[in-house]
Amino acid sequence: MLAHVTSETLFGLQGRAVEVEADVVAAAPTFSIVGLPDAAVQESRERVRAAIVNSGFEFPSRRITVNLAPADLRKEGPRFDLPIALAFLLATGQARRDGSGEVAAVGELGLDGAVRPVSGVLVVVESLRRRGVGRVLVPAANAAEAALVEGVGVVPVARLRDAVAGLGGGGVAAARPDVGSLLGDAPAGDADFADVAGQAVVKRALEIAAAGGHNVLMVGPPGAGKTMLARRLPTIMPGLSVAEAIAVTRVHSVAGLLPSRTPLVARRPFRAPHHSISVAGLVGGGSSPRPGEVSLAHHGVLFLDEFPEFRVSALEALRQPLEDGEVTISRALTSVTYPARITLVAAMNPCPCGFLGDRERHCTCPGYRLEQYRSRLSGPLLDRIDLRLEVARVPPREYRLGGRGESSAAVRARVEQARHRQRERLGGDATAVNGHMSARQLRRLCRLEPAAVELLDRAYDRLRLSARACDRVVKVARTIADLEGAGGVAAPHVAEALSYRVEHERR
């Protein structure tokens, strides 16, 4: 007898329909899976057989053929265990489908018949909705994220028997979580700006970075608190909107990093990969391209400590995401695009030993090592960085004396206002920020007052800024003016912006 169950496979951040067909005929007993399955799919024969038997169903000695259509699309992973088992049970008459609409299934099976979570369920369910599939059986652990999608009945199943019941119309559809309250109730985490002693100038600069979506380079000796400060940057950025939160959740779901039973990534991500990371790890890749750290940090902060120690190839690969807000990974026959709208925070020591310019300890680096170290920073990448911050070590006295600073919430309120002003001016969506302005927008929308123009001209001569460096100063000055609520960019805004200039290229 012949039966089929619909399912989905993942392709980047998209789902692709896969029909799972099972044919059971009286012939010499075999169990074969065709339709371009990978090793994990091939192995599902063993899991399916054991799960069926251990769930109290029969596994007859027949010739069983499972086909995954379309046959030219590569199928990966254990996500087809459940649909294969259901198609088999339908084909052998051990399960029955109720008449109302199509039912899709996705899930991995344990030998005991348990249904285990798989990656990318959010993406799969969204794709099913587009295809008009009314009901979907998902692993119970994935039900929370699946239920985010409106218009599809999500039936959580913990065991194969539940799935069989669900196929027959049983099971209770999971309730749609209230996304608004999920975002509102997002735990603030234990990191807060108020924890940082001293560093008033750095905190001010991070506020500007958060407000304008500017990328940051922090330079300072070991132990100055660069990591601590960077970790707190997401806490002063505006809260995620529903669309942003779902976009972030999609990436984390596909990467299999969404914690079980968590419907949503409700806080801006903070990713801090080690400097030994590969290109594929950083921007995504692999034979079936997976999202990299830069995509996992989508709408959040990507923190690269020991910036010059990263492979040159990895840093170069960051250019596209910083420019376009997404990463395209091309393979011979296909290409996959992942979102990657990030705020980059790069951190480095001032020199290899870390103490150049420090007044407590002296730098012991020979000149050529210093040259080597600095030359590892690629110019084109530094062009994407608007703010350079010197982070000095805070003397212990300030730890003792320094009261608690402003809380993250207070800073965030100002940042949100500044973002609102930018949105009005730039006229884009919620992600429109000064940091992403094009050169044209810069010319058109950043009017400088005469005194500011004069100051910038003098800075251009005296500080030997490059034209690009000037553009970055104007962007940052615009953000400073937005934080202040000022309509035009005045000289003090430019002056402050100049103090954060990135000076890798001098005329």
Added chain:
Amino acid sequence: MSAASDRGGRGARAVWLARVASTRPGVVQRVARSFGSLDAALDASLSSLRTLLAPRSAGAPDEAPREASRYAAALAAQAQAPASCSTAGRLLVTYDDELYPPGLRSLFDPPPVLFVAGADPRPRLRALARAPAVAVVGTRAPSSYGLEMARLLGGDLARAGVVVVSGVALGVDVAAQLAALAAVPLDPVGDTEGVPRSVGVLGSGLDIVHPRSNAAAFRALREHGLLVSEFWPGTPPSVWRFPARNRLIAGLSRAVVVVEGSRRSGSRITAELALDAGREVLAVPGEAGRRLSEAPHHLLRHGAQLCEAADDVLVALGLERLSARAPADAGGAAPGDCASGPEATDGDGPGAEARAVLATLRDAPGTAEEVAARAGLAPRAASAALSALEVEGLAERADGGVYRLAR
């Protein structure tokens, strides 16, 4: 013995002694002690010198005697040529040569010969004999403060027409020398024509570039200054040759300035050699209690003069101060002159905040953070004021984001 061949004999013995002294420590000193002075020793016979310097242990090879006759021959040939033998930019100057720097003669153990490299070595050596020379020495691993002081002193001394002498080592030495080479001399007081702005004294043969990372400084010194060494070409650097080199630094200079160094540093040796040779010794004070302050503070405690700027050195040598000499120079960027700076620049120059920031910078350099705290300003106001001052050319930003008055 005719006068000419006698003179050639002295020259040959000087060359032979230099050859021996390149491979063994303390040779010249032993000879000078034994004969009363190097001058007297050069009159002695080669065999008596050879006996004196014969290796004490039988095992050690006596490397020099055969070369002696070879160089005697070379010297005889040189006797026909003008006073010294030279090939493109290289010069060998013996003790008796008129080009031999007079400062070295006052040492107890002067080098028997001096190897000199540089474009136009002859006029430069002559000019060196006339011009005041000052050694700026210090640690190879200075703090940013020490490095800054070395640069400042090297540059300002050269601007005042003083030849900066040092050892082309990493850190203070090379920083001072590069600053001197880059300086543009002010309105020359006397005849500064052909005066090398800096002289590098090496602890190895002139053809050895050590340390490698200073290769650019070596090139610049050849081009715009001089490189000198008492060691045979090809002699590698070694531990004992650096203190030996230091006595040349002291000898060539009228004063020695020590910038930073630990208790047992080479700079302290140079300073003591300078005292022995009757030179002025100055020291740049450091922070109390720091290892790098040990050498200068030890010297200050024992009577060295305090050096905060090039003017201190110039005064010690009885020369005109730099600050007194540059009234016509544009802008008066000398640190002390900034009081009138902001108002004087132009009408809408830095405002009250900038003046407050300038006042704190006059007390001490600081990061934006520190300046904000000391001036009692909000971080953003302090940052803006600092940038404005930077654009006005009144302040500058150094390593570590430390702002200070522009120089």
